[in-house]
Amino acid sequence: MTQPDDPDARLAAAILAGLGGVENIEEIDPCTTRLRSLVKDPALVDSAGLRRAGAFGVMTHGRVVQVVLGPRVDTIASDLADLM
């Protein structure tokens, strides 16, 4: 599913894994510098893993998880959609 050569696809896959996998995601809202996701179970979110994948911050409020990525949100949104 992932193309190992494509850093955007790799990042998208790592983010989905960090959010607890596709099964844990209700929706992802791509903003300019952040992905705002609604997850089913916030306990499955791996903040440290998301940081390691390249996130500049992870904020969780209830079931909403914000992942700060910068302008790369623009380029990985389609990769995320492909993987979901």
Added chain:
Amino acid sequence: MVTAGAHGAEHKYLAVRAYLTELVAGELAVGDAVPSERSLTEKFGVSRMTVRQAVDALVTEGVLERVQGRGTFVAPPRADFEMRLTTFGEEARRRGLTPGADVLEAGTRPAPPHVAEALDCEPATPMHHVVRLRTTDGNPMSVEESWIPVHLVPGLLDDGVPESLYGALRAHGLDPTWGEETITAADGTDEERERLQMRGTHAVMRAARRTFGGEAPLMYSRACYRGDRYSVFVPLREARPTIVPRTTGTPRAGRVFEGSPR
């Protein structure tokens, strides 16, 4: 047509504008020159004023840009930043104002916890710390406090506080490329109102910003703008469609879910 004059001109203006918009979207690339006013005048059989009005509108929208003495060109897209990543000095100059800075404090300090967190470093990491009163045409506009990790640019303040911190970072190969800013309304403290020479209203806007250069946080800054002299301009665009897993059934493109912070 009863009101041929007015409606005709309006129609022609829109036609020129639509033509240019299409050119920009299709044939032309960023930095390409758009057809001359004269050729557009001839092509559409309209007055130079109508052509200029159409070009002006696209310049205002940021689709085209005028370069003095050279002509009008396709502007670079500005989609990357919601609010522009510019400095106080750059913003002031673009409004025809002369920016100034009075340095209130400058030195090296250990990062307080909130700064360390914002810059993703260990607490007490050495930081360049600068507090400046920013002025336009000599009038106080904001108090700005900036923190930059010393290890990024050890000699940043050796020759005094540079006129532009972004400029100094760029000069050291650390180009600010993106950032995030949070703006909050508040009552200014006595010290802030004194520094900003505020009489009357106590209202201020506080802006906290993280500036990044590619993969690294470069600077954390907090500014306090006086509420009676400053407005924030935010270009808006349509939100991207929300992504939903295919397995959960019907896609709800563009839907804003309840409780989603925006």
